[in-house]
Amino acid sequence: MRVLQIIETAYRATIEEQDDTVVYMTHALHGAGATESVLLRGNAVNYAVADQDASGLRFGTWRQSEPPRIAADVASLLEKHVDVFAVVEDLEERGLREEMLIRGIKTLPRGELAGLLERFDQIWHW
Amino acid sequence: MTEYLLIESRDPFESNDLERYCGLAVQLKRAGHDVALFLVQNGVMAVRGGVRTSGLDLALKANVRVLADDFSLRERGIPLASVIAGVSPAPIEVVIERLAAGCKAIWH
């Protein structure tokens, strides 16, 4: 069974959770044997940006020791040979150019989404 | 040919998501697939007669089957008789029927 994980919601409780819980789920399912690809759309195309830094949160003497490292988590999916796509128009709307992105991200025009969906048995939209 | 069920819970006034989602429905339809769009929760705000812009025009023109959850309609005081042409009120059971029939189902 091939699954397309469409990730649209971005930075939802990522500091509290110390990662994006859908990217986390994608890793966990990969470990369980899933065959998956990821499509980043909407604000989640920002997850493809290489230079994200969420460190430094502190309240009183409490300091976050393990901030989310979303770019690393996305890069790690690529290292596991999980295809990660980002919608071209969503990148452009947000001023994101190719040189800002993690190496290995594949871009896909919105007009080709239907073709992508056809390649998968299940499409889970997050 | 694949059967798709796109479930839209968001309305066109809060964001442009409905229009983009309809765009996907149209793409799939034009590629020869069977596509139904099931509006639920605030997604049914798009179907009240007199609505200025629903974002559904493209989907309706492309003959995407557009359904609106009858409970969500009643909850928002949208009389069944006033639902815009081309949209059919439907019970939530339709989603289960289509899931059980193997539709690729996407919640938005």
Next chain:
Amino acid sequence: MADRTTLTFLLMDAPFENARTTTAFRLLQAAVSRGHNVNVFAYEGAVALPFIRQRGHANPVHGRDAAQEDHPLPRNWVAELLRLAGEQGTKLDWVNCGLCVDERGVEEAVEGTRRGAPAEFWKMAVSSHNTLVIATK
């Protein structure tokens, strides 16, 4: 019964926060009532849905005491769907993501639900006829 359809749902929303919760339970009710086997993987906030310490309360604005208000509690919805499935002889398997339970401190859950890892969701999905993910926003 042989060849009974199995449907899997993944829920993410915490109780009392979003219309998605009510819609999700309407779907579960419809699936169970139609005699399907149903799997639910509760992820993130949804692990609080079967938390047994949910309590109703009065409604002073509407002038109703707690009994009159009869506040819906999702834990009762979970219990009722489990009961309905049991009565029909169908399966409702409700799994709470364990790590999500831990961070929220909602270990005490409706009897008949159980704890599992994301890998459990994968097992559910591959053994089902279909899966619907109702993600949070």
